[in-house]
Amino acid sequence: MAMNSLGDLAQNLMLRSYGARIRTEINTLTRELSTGKVADVTKRLRGDFSHLADMDRSLRRLSAFATANAETRLLASASQTSLGIVEQTVTDLSDSLLSVSLSNQAVSHAQAGVKAQGALETMISALNTSVGGRSLFAGVATDQTALASADTLMAGLRSALTGLSTPADIMQAAQDWFDDPAGFAATVYTGSDQSLGSTQVSEDTKVSLNRRADDPAFRDAMRLASVAALAEDPALGLSSTTKTALFEQIGVGLLGARDGVVTLQAEIGDVEGRIEKAATRNGAAKSGLELARGELLSADPYETAIRLEAVQFQLESLYTTTVRNSRLSLVNFLR
Template identity: 55%
Template sequence: MTLNSIGDLARGLTLRARSTEIKTQIETLSYEMSTGKTADISGRLSGDYSHLLDLDRKIAQLDAFSTATAEADLFADATQISLETFETSIGEVSASLLAFGTSNQATSHAQASAQARNELDTMISSLNTRVGGRSLFAGTATDASPLQSTDTLLAALRTELAGLTTLTDIRQAAEDWFNDPAGFEAVMYNGSNTTLAPMQISETERVNMQFTANDPKLRDGLRDVALAALATEGALGWPPDLQTALFTDLGVALANTKDDVVTMRAQIGAAQARIEQAETRNAAARTSFEYARNELVAANPYKTAAHLQTVQFQLESLYSVTVRNSTLSLVNFLR
């Protein structure tokens, strides 16, 4: 019978190599236990990464849409709040003009004009709102505040109205100046007439929020409130009965303008609903893709734990054999 044996040095090298191999297995299995992913992705996929790469691409795309929808949601919410403030101011001025301005009393007229001036400040401020460093109502000129100050508006309009003494002439002059590119747009509007591009919120959906402070509906509100603020100025010299007629006309006109702003807010509300729906769909799709990806690369926790326990036992056994071999000697054998 032939006996094969190896020397002590060779045995030591063999034990060391086996120890390194088992430790590597333990590290691999520990990684799989802690991450839940297989360490040998290539082996799991048989070298075909196409499905995995496609899932990674879709997940990355949905991550980008998640950021886009969050920005769109923030922009839409801020726009809605600004238009709500604008609408509230118009409603307040309209109610004031119809309640106080038509009393034909100088004190009531002055009170109505003062309130119109205060609300005009609020309206201009609401249209100059920024969110995330971007102006909401400046079109593509998002770095600019779209409107100049209330004082600038009233000063320019006051010049246009000087010397006019009839309701028809006053209303026509104000309308002409606000519609003239050399008037309101040149003096007051700092934004761009190019509206923002639609915001992409999914692979197939976009939402439009393309209002600017130069929108005719918003200009109408600013025009009529500015007229109410100027109505009682002594420099214009309008008599009480003309002021009363003007306040009555402006009060009714502002009530109609308020309805127009409500329509604008409804459009923003529809965009908000679509953004919310897109967020929900994108989140559901991402969860689905993540699940599919995990199924491709996931390690079985039960098999991994059992294998890890087995390998740990092998390492302990190897250590025991190594210790036992280290104590072997001819002297001890001959005793």
């Protein structure tokens, strides 16, 4: 009968090979137990990665939506803050002008002119707000301010009002200058005439922040404030009676302009609400996908622990066998 045997060197190499394999398996099982994920993804998925790839693609898309959502939320919040400043400024100026129109005093007229100048500067500053280097109300020209300075506006309008003496003529001339493409649009509005496009913040939701500083609601507010500021300008030479009539008319007009700004605030508020709802849906979808992905690649901790214990026992047995083999000798055999 043929007999096969292993020499000492071959047996030693074989035991070392078994030991390396068992230690590798222990490391793999230890990693699975600590991470909760299988080490051999190909074996778990049986070579079919299509489902996992689809999940990963969806998670990347949701991550992109989350970024767009956060950026749009920031822009909407900043826009709402700017509109709030404009609305409050218009309200305060309206109250002041209506109060001044009742007094018909030179001192009150002067104070009203100063207040109107300050209100105009505040509105322009609010509409020139930028966030992260992006102008909010300049259309697609996000790299530049939306409006020139209040002084530039006053200088252009002053030339259009000089020589007029009645409130009706002054208000009509101001309206014409703001509507004229060569007036406000050419000298004061420095943004683009193209509004920003919509932003997709979820799989089924797009929102738009497309209001510009040349919107009629803003133009009306700036027109009325600038006329009130110029009422005290010596170049116009208006009488006290004319100033009082102008302040009263402007004060009433500002109430209408405020309504226009409030409408824009409601519009931005609706956008903010849709952004929040989209964020909630995106978060729920992301959580569901991550849970499903985890279950697809998860390692059963109980099963893994049992396998790890069995492999550790194999390693201990191998070490015991190795030690016994190392003690074998002819002398010990003959004893």
